[in-house]
Amino acid sequence: MPIWFELIVLLLATYAVGFGIGWAIWGREHKGAD
Amino acid sequence: MQELAQAYWPYFIIALLIGIAVAWWCFVALRRTRVVTENNDVLDEGAAPAARNQALIDAPPASFLAAEPEDVAAPAPPAGSYADDMTRIKGVGPKLVTLLKDLGITSFAQIAAWDDAEIDRIDSKLGRFEGRIRRDDWVTQAQLLASGDTGAYEDRFGKV
Numbered sequence: 214m215p216i217w218f219e220l221i222v223l224l225l226a227t228y229a230v231g232f233g234i235g236w237a238i239w240g241r242e243h244k245g246a247d
Numbered sequence: 248m249q250e251l252a253q254a255y256w257p258y259f260i261i262a263l264l265i266g267i268a269v270a271w272w273c274f275v276a277l278r279r280t281r282v283v284t285e286n287n288d289v290l291d292e293g294a295a296p297a298a299r300n301q302a303l304i305d306a307p308p309a310s311f312l313a314a315e316p317e318d319v320a321a322p323a324p325p326a327g328s329y330a331d332d333m334t335r336i337k338g339v340g341p342k343l344v345t346l347l348k349d350l351g352i353t354s355f356a357q358i359a360a361w362d363d364a365e366i367d368r369i370d371s372k373l374g375r376f377e378g379r380i381r382r383d384d385w386v387t388q389a390q391l392l393a394s395g396d397t398g399a400y401e402d403r404f405g406k407v
Contacts, residue, residue: 220251224262231263235270 331355335392337404338383343376358389 252259330353333344350372352358361369366380373379380386384404391400397407 216251219248220255220258223248223251224258227259227262228266228269231266231268232270233266234263235267236274239271239274 331392335407336383336385336388338379338385343373343379346373346376355389355393358385359393361386 333339333347333353333355334341336355336358339347347353350369352369361380366386370377370380388400388404391397391403392407400407
């Protein structure tokens, strides 16, 4: 696998993790106890 | 992969922050503005508007303040007559009943007493129903219905 491809995949994964963190903070309507 | 992470860690931090920023934009910035309406009670503005509203509620219906009938020549219903079901006259439907009522005609006896001049007078006020009186011979129908002669009525005009 080319190195740039791997880099892009990792960056996208990191972006998705960041989006997930943002969703957990602001996106959930019912923020009750899990 | 580890080498990549170590070599490009600033970019990963940036990607993480971009993800968080996009999530914020999606879930916070794009949310519709909540309109907060204040439920203004009329009494908040003082008692005057409430008092005015109450006066309007207590006022007698406008029909009591109706002006004089515009056509003074219109015959008043004969003493002792009561409203008949005008739709029994063939050719008279609910709209015509309302129209006739507005003209002060509510009984068969009234129509039965019409002469040609009166027919013309009323006919001119019927609008799109003009010509119906003679076409459907309301006068004869009314005379038979007023007298209660259903046999003669049915012979001439069909089932009551």
